[in-house]
Amino acid sequence: KNEVEQSPQNLTAQEGEFITINCSYSVGISALHWLQQHPGGGIVSLFMLSSGKKKHGRLIATINIQEKHSSLHITASHPRDSAVYICAVSRNGAQKLVFGQGTRLTINP
């Protein structure tokens, strides 16, 4: 079993829908990252969090340390949100990230 599991692996939705991507991990962590990668493009860090909730525009990330779970929400989704979203964790005492397999999101107009 992977240390970081994301669900769903693929998600297709209509423009305007509320999107939730989930990430569960099985190790103690010092931080959790949400990354975005557009097709053929680079990787952008969306959030880094170790507790609570963060919001940036239409994106919200939450983390529950006790349950070892994080969610990435997108409100009023738009076709330009179509990308692969990757969850990654920094393990306690370690400095390298462990990555989830990514969630491919497609928003249709």
Place this chain on the structure above:
Amino acid sequence: DAGVIQSPRHEVTEMGQEVTLRCKPISGHNSLFWYRQTMMRGLELLIYFNNNVPIDDSGMPEDRFSAKMPNASFSTLKIQPSEPRDSAVYFCASSRDAGTGELFFGEGSRLTVL
């Protein structure tokens, strides 16, 4: 700041040739990471440096791969000799703090080994 700068963006080479990928981290960042991304394996950490010193190179696939960071503003990843299975996108990333700092990625270097 210009962000993390990688070169070349694309490289096509023949099996057996030496490949050198370059990275300039964001000024002031003390940690630098080299990642490889393939369809089969996703993102994998190859090596990371803290204050120019290699900390963990356990992800480097084999002796054909080597990485250096001669100063705080430059790093190279070298593959010699290259093989078709090395074809991938290689990302460089930097952060202020390797454990808890936000990561900033370069655009990646897409390598094709024929």
